[in-house]
Amino acid sequence: MRPGNHTIDEQRQGEAVGPRSGTEGGRKLYLESYGCQMNFSDSEIVASILGEAGFTTTQQQEEADLILLNTCSIRDNAEQRIRHRLQHLKGGKRKNPKLKVGILGCMAERLRDQLLEEEKLVDLVVGPDAYRDLPRLVEEVEGGQKAVNTLLSREETYAEIQPVRLDDKGVTGFISIMRGCDNMCSFCVVPFTRGRERSRDPKSIVAEALDLYNKGYREVTLLGQNVDSYKWNVDAKGNVKDADEPVVRFAQLMDLVSDVNPDLRVRFSTSHPKDMTDEVLEVMARKDNLCKYIHLPVQSGDSGVLKRMNRGYTREWYLNRIAAIRRIMPDCAISTDVISGFCGETLEEHEATLSLMKEVRYEMAYMFKYSERPRTLAERKFEDDVPEEEKGRRLAEVIDLQRVHSRERMAAQCGPVYRILVEGPSKKDSEEYQGRNTYNGVVVFPKGDAQIGEYVYVQTTKCMAVTLRGELISEQEAQEVGYIA
Ligand code: SAH
Numbered sequence: 360m361r362p363g364n365h366t367i368d369e370q371r372q373g374e375a376v377g378p379r380s381g382t383e384g385g386r387k388l389y390l391e392s393y394g395c396q397m398n399f400s401d402s403e404i405v406a407s408i409l410g411e412a413g414f415t416t417t418q419q420q421e422e423a424d425l426i427l428l429n430t431c432s433i434r435d436n437a438e439q440r441i442r443h444r445l446q447h448l449k450g451g452k453r454k455n456p457k458l459k460v461g462i463l464g465c466m467a468e469r470l471r472d473q474l475l476e477e478e479k480l481v482d483l484v485v486g487p488d489a490y491r492d493l494p495r496l497v498e499e500v501e502g503g504q505k506a507v508n509t510l511l512s513r514e515e516t517y518a519e520i521q522p523v524r525l526d527d528k529g530v531t532g533f534i535s536i537m538r539g540c541d542n543m544c545s546f547c548v549v550p551f552t553r554g555r556e557r558s559r560d561p562k563s564i565v566a567e568a569l570d571l572y573n574k575g576y577r578e579v580t581l582l583g584q585n586v587d588s589y590k591w592n593v594d595a596k597g598n599v600k601d602a603d604e605p606v607v608r609f610a611q612l613m614d615l616v617s618d619v620n621p622d623l624r625v626r627f628s629t630s631h632p633k634d635m636t637d638e639v640l641e642v643m644a645r646k647d648n649l650c651k652y653i654h655l656p657v658q659s660g661d662s663g664v665l666k667r668m669n670r671g672y673t674r675e676w677y678l679n680r681i682a683a684i685r686r687i688m689p690d691c692a693i694s695t696d697v698i699s700g701f702c703g704e705t706l707e708e709h710e711a712t713l714s715l716m717k718e719v720r721y722e723m724a725y726m727f728k729y730s731e732r733p734r735t736l737a738e739r740k741f742e743d744d745v746p747e748e749e750k751g752r753r754l755a756e757v758i759d760l761q762r763v764h765s766r767e768r769m770a771a772q773c774g775p776v777y778r779i780l781v782e783g784p785s786k787k788d789s790e791e792y793q794g795r796n797t798y799n800g801v802v803v804f805p806k807g808d809a810q811i812g813e814y815v816y817v818q819t820t821k822c823m824a825v826t827l828r829g830e831l832i833s834e835q836e837a838q839e840v841g842y843i844a
């Protein structure tokens with residue numbers, strides 16, 4: 360969720376996480392996460408569950424007793440990356456025969472025991488709903504056996520598990536508000552790897568946000584594959600389950616979380632165009648700490664392709680949702696996901712995506728070549744008939760166009776004073792800090808006496824390719840000239 364023309368895979372490649380503490384003598388866990396933010400959030404649950412079982416996380420792979428890769432299956436190249444990573448781990452196992460290696464997450468769920476056959480190095484395979492079983496499974500593995508649990512659940516939300524925060528800055532955190540997905544977009548493997556959609560108790564979500572605030576965090580991102588279908592106390596048929604419990608949908612949940620503290624910023628991902636309501640937009644518009652940024656994946660600008668993708672909306676419907684955002688929050692930043700070269704995509708249909716992009720002018724986009732996934736509707740029903748080279752050519756056109764729009768949008772953000780949450784040193788210059796404005800735009804500025812985790816006021820002065828630059832000003836000055844919260 361950072362501006363720039365990156366795919367999710369490129370953006371977060373197997374980040375190692377930890378350590379927060381180091382108890383001498385205990386067993387050490389090296390945990391690496393791939394894929395979407397949900398996986399990064401799940402890794403914090405895994406660290407918590409294994410922490411209870413006596414493991415501490417380490418960033419030194421060499422000292423690990425257990426290496427776990429939390430994997431992604433979204434595109435074929437995401438899986439290939441894991442297979443390469445496993446090849447690299449072979450040496451480690453040769454040096455330390457007691458080292459155990461496990462695969463978690465979506466690839467574990469998709470391939471199950473087949474993974475043990477294919478990758479001899481792997482000792483442990485655990486799917487996303489089976490993490491509570493990890494201590495037992497690890498014990499089996501330590502006893503010399505191989506262990507697998509890929510049972511999916513209709514209820515598991517890990518609601519009461521206190522995640523071990525693995526991001527060492529302690530300013531921004533993720534909160535999973537739901538798991539799974541019921542949408543069955545024809546290209547997508549997620550419903551198979553993550554199972555049925557279920558929402559988490561709002562009380563536990565608010566408690567987690569409050570706990571993060573009390574620990575010094577100043578921003579939370581609410582995570583779900585389709586946050587707009589979040590619902591609590593409503594069954595699948597839409598009936599209220601318990602008259603004493605309030606019905607909470609996403610709009611109410613945002614209200615509740617934003618009430619934790621006005622200084623706790625709230626972001627969310629991902630919205631689904633078919634389900635995004637005006638009510639959610641109105642709640643966002645009302646509150647400064649609900650950030651004015653929406654990631655609204657379009658996938659394609661052509662209604663025929665959208666139908667084959669089983670997305671549940673047309674080009675017109677999508678543009679109507681964009682119009683609703685612009686009407687209710689004229690300044691809201693919007694980003695998207697695009698797939699190039701889906702089954703049967705004609706040149707005309709590809710052009711329709713470009714024309715939609717020109718109409719919306721996104722702040723940022725994640726753009727991908729279509730990658731056929733086993734068991735999906737598209738794999739069974741349609742032919743993956745756009746040649747690889749042509750997919751690449753179309754993707755390049757999409758990326759080039761987005762680059763123009765990103766620059767244009769970035770330039771339009773330059774000039775005002777922004778209230779910025781300081782996240783840490785800038786990537787390029789350690790003498791400078793960076794943070795984000797409400798629109799998720801990255802702003803870089805000289806450190807002055809700013810502190811990480813604080814809000815500061817920055818007068819933006821210059822627009823770089825994907826960031827803004829500026830100077831710190833005092834709160835009083837900001838109030839005098841006016842600022843964007
Ligand atoms: N739940 C989110 C998306 C999760 S996957 C949503 O519905 O928007 C993130 C992105 O990966 C998708 O939006 C899509 O653009 C891309 N993606 C998913 N499956 C893909 C596939 N088989 N090939 C290429 N890209 C894919």
Ligand code: SF4
Binds near residue numbers: 540
């Ligand atoms: Fe996949 Fe569609 Fe669900 Fe997103 S909404 S996770 S693209 S099935």
Ligand code: F3S
Binds near residue numbers: 395397430431549552
């Ligand atoms: Fe990948 Fe699974 Fe997320 S397939 S994108 S890690 S839900």
